[in-house]
Amino acid sequence: MSAVCRGSLLGTQHSALSTKMPTDHIQYKFEKDHHHKSDPNLTNVDELRTEEMIINLGPQHPSTHGVLRLEVVTNGEIVKNVIPHLGYLHRCFEKHAENLPYNQTIPFVDRMDYLAAMNSEHCFVMGVEKMLGIEKNIPKRIEYIRVLVAELNRIASHFVAIGTYGLDIGAFAPFLWLMRDREHLNRLLEWVSGSRMLYNYIWVGGLYFDLPVGFEERCADFIKYLKPKMGELQRIIMENKIFIQRTANVGVLPLDLAINYAVSGPMLRGSGLRYDLRRVDNYSVYPELDFDIPIGKGEMGKKGDCWDRAQVRVLECYESIKIIEQCLQKLVGEHKRTREFDPQALVPKKIRPKAMDFYVRAESPRGELGFFFRATGNTDIPFRCKGRSPSMVNLSVLPEISRGVMLADLIAILGSVDIVMGEIDR
Amino acid sequence: MQFEEIKNIISDKIGSSAIIKEDAAQLQPQLTVDQKFLLSICRELHVNPSLYFDYLSCITGIDNGPEKGTMEVIYHLYSIPFNHHFILKVELQRTIDALPSAPSVTSIWKTADWHEREVYDMFGIKFEGHPDLRRILLPADWEGYPLRKDYKQQEYYHGIKVEY
Numbered sequence: 086m087s088a089v090c091r092g093s094l095l096g097t098q099h100s101a102l103s104t105k106m107p108t109d110h111i112q113y114k115f116e117k118d119h120h121h122k123s124d125p126n127l128t129n130v131d132e133l134r135t136e137e138m139i140i141n142l143g144p145q146h147p148s149t150h151g152v153l154r155l156e157v158v159t160n161g162e163i164v165k166n167v168i169p170h171l172g173y174l175h176r177c178f179e180k181h182a183e184n185l186p187y188n189q190t191i192p193f194v195d196r197m198d199y200l201a202a203m204n205s206e207h208c209f210v211m212g213v214e215k216m217l218g219i220e221k222n223i224p225k226r227i228e229y230i231r232v233l234v235a236e237l238n239r240i241a242s243h244f245v246a247i248g249t250y251g252l253d254i255g256a257f258a259p260f261l262w263l264m265r266d267r268e269h270l271n272r273l274l275e276w277v278s279g280s281r282m283l284y285n286y287i288w289v290g291g292l293y294f295d296l297p298v299g300f301e302e303r304c305a306d307f308i309k310y311l312k313p314k315m316g317e318l319q320r321i322i323m324e325n326k327i328f329i330q331r332t333a334n335v336g337v338l339p340l341d342l343a344i345n346y347a348v349s350g351p352m353l354r355g356s357g358l359r360y361d362l363r364r365v366d367n368y369s370v371y372p373e374l375d376f377d378i379p380i381g382k383g384e385m386g387k388k389g390d391c392w393d394r395a396q397v398r399v400l401e402c403y404e405s406i407k408i409i410e411q412c413l414q415k416l417v418g419e420h421k422r423t424r425e426f427d428p429q430a431l432v433p434k435k436i437r438p439k440a441m442d443f444y445v446r447a448e449s450p451r452g453e454l455g456f457f458f459r460a461t462g463n464t465d466i467p468f469r470c471k472g473r474s475p476s477m478v479n480l481s482v483l484p485e486i487s488r489g490v491m492l493a494d495l496i497a498i499l500g501s502v503d504i505v506m507g508e509i510d511r
Numbered sequence: 512m513q514f515e516e517i518k519n520i521i522s523d524k525i526g527s528s529a530i531i532k533e534d535a536a537q538l539q540p541q542l543t544v545d546q547k548f549l550l551s552i553c554r555e556l557h558v559n560p561s562l563y564f565d566y567l568s569c570i571t572g573i574d575n576g577p578e579k580g581t582m583e584v585i586y587h588l589y590s591i592p593f594n595h596h597f598i599l600k601v602e603l604q605r606t607i608d609a610l611p612s613a614p615s616v617t618s619i620w621k622t623a624d625w626h627e628r629e630v631y632d633m634f635g636i637k638f639e640g641h642p643d644l645r646r647i648l649l650p651a652d653w654e655g656y657p658l659r660k661d662y663k664q665q666e667y668y669h670g671i672k673v674e675y
Contacts, residue, residue: 114670123650123669127643172648179633180657215538344565344591347622360591441537444569444587444598457571457585469658473569481625510648 126156127168136160140492144173148253148496151506153480155499162492167484171477171510178511182470187213187436188289190470195283197472198508200245203238203274204449206287207231211368212445212456213289216438219431223290226420227428228370230296231287233304233412234277236405240311241270242450243398243405246503250395251322253500254331259322266314269307276300289436292428301417308406308413315403323392323399332395333386336486336498340389346482349475350452351401352502355381355394362448374411376404391501398503401450436465451475451503474508512595514540517562524555531602541585541598549601550614556588556597557619564588564597567616570626572634576660580605582636584613603636612637633658 128139143154152173158165178197182190194209195202214220248263271281276297278286286293322328338348340356353360361378363371379400381393416422440462446455452475459469479502487495514535521542522530529548534541544552556564568587575581586599603611615638616623627638628647635656638644645651654665664673 116669119669122652125651127645172646172650175648177657183658345621347567347620358591365594441539442541442585442598443539446568453568455569455587457569457587459573469571469573471569471571477625478622481622485621 124154124170124172128156128158128166133158134160137165142495144170149499150249150504153504153506153509155495157492157495159492164487164490164492164495167487167495169480169483174506174510176507176511179469179471182467184466186465187467190467191288192283192285194472195285196507197474197511198242198449198451198454198476198505199282200505201238201242201450202282202284203231203235203287204242204447205454206284207235207369208445208447208449208454209456210287210289211447212443212458213436213438215445216441216443216458216460217289217433217436219290219433222431224420224426224431225370226416226422226426227292229412229415229420230292230428232370232374233409233416234274234284234286236408236412237270237274237304239450240402240405241267241274243402244270246450247318247322247395247398250500250503251328254328254497256322256325256328259318262314262321263318266311269310273300273304273307276303288429288432290432291430295422295426295428296416298422301413304409305413308409311406315399315406318402319399323396329385329392331494331497332391332501334390335386335490335494336391336501337387338389338482338486342485343389343482346485347478348452348482349478350448350450351394351397352452352479352482354378355397355501356389357381357383362446362453366446368447374408376407379404391497394501394503438462446473449475451505451508452479472508472511474511476502476504476506477509480504480509512562512593514542514597517556517595517597518542520559520562521552521555524559525552539596539598541600543600543602546601546603546613549599550616550618552599553586553616553619556599562590562597563592564590566591567620567622567626570623570630572630572636572658574605574634574659577605582611582634584630584636586616610635610637612639614639615641617641632656635659 126139137158137160140157140159142157143149144152154170156168156170178193181193191206191209194205198205244263244267248260251259275281278284278293338356340358343353343356357380359378359380364378379397381388381397383393385392438460440460442459444455444457446453454475455473457471458467461468483502487498518533525548529545529552530542531545532543556562566589568589571585573583582603582605584601588597601613603613605611613636615627625647627641628644630636631638631644632646632648633656655662666673
């Protein structure tokens, strides 16, 4: 009996489906040269010499870390020119931001740099708070929690950067080790905010929740676990002979070129400049915290090569651990949890800044993340919101440093830039 | 160095006719300059040993809409050795038949290359002297400039309905 029922039910469902599905509707008009029209090669094939050829690397290629397409002109295995083609992951962040109030833009900000959402949120929120003029009123406990979660996320982001970089040039084990440790970080942040990667945790004027009860102890345990693992990481990848041979003296970025291209973050520090916005701008509670800024010294080859950039990321993880320890100390001591503490107490009902232009910048794991706002003063929707993404600016130097290298080295250089396509294309 | 001093250096070296307007009362003061002088001002800001703006952080395009009939390009400059900021602004007239144009600063800061391409892509502002002005984020055969306030999206792109 039940079988008959099920059969008849299936039958009716099927007929309902078939009437709903349009059969005569053409969804895509196929033409052979569509993709040539939408993203044509810059290089003219007729002008190439006999021995030269164009290789299209990407947009679907594991070593481009997303949907980046590189048009590579090669002579045999020597790279003559590299032309990056962007935009395959363009999701109209700026257009969305022009149509949404500031607080509702924060989830979109998460999706820009999806590996370091906390850092992006922190920067965005800081900008809006400065426009409102409430940044001085934010309780210290909130600022310490913000820095704590941002630094946890910075470690997670650097772990992906170093792990996938090893993967690019043939080291598989470090990637798995780092993913294992990043899993702990993801779980910690999930416990804090409810989601693993895209948090929407830092709000304008406060936080979504206070830290969960017991978080400080668990986080301290994790730091105790992580410290020896960092030594392992240093030995398994940074001091690995093959890794050094693939990265030392490859893709040397001179400092003057880096500054002219406005490169920032670990790439700029890898070239030997002690420049970190956490120290330069002294925003949030960073002036109260003790940490160093690691720079590339050219230990394995020339200063500013791929090895230096990777090493700066590893050393930055150590510094982040230091910051996290100090934050935890403050969060259980001076600014400890109280029953009255409400992380949403200062969240404004209407976020309506005065009419002004404002540019805010902060150090994300990839470099200088900036947001430009224009507020008109009579609405809580920005007239214009622009995101200055560090990966995009860092990537723009790629053609300059990869002319004349071998094709395999191009992969090594691209990996050392540490791009996140979500942020480049926005 | 403060905004006033930088402004005085510009008006001394380039001439006060280059400066159109200043917003010194804002949280971040801005200087609106004549676009004819933009390139020489930028060169002065870059090479003058007391200014030395070596780092171009960001270039932003803004469309003020057809009622106001203007567009803006904003340059955020920063000097690493002196740790000072400066914001330059250029105002352009919205023209219907031709694209508005501004001088390109790629010859001074190479980073301007992709920033200017993005402004061109989103606002349809041409940069004179740019080596390779193509669309950067959108497909090359996309119609219109999406961040303009009067933008209407095309109905179909390669036979795919654009509106969702």
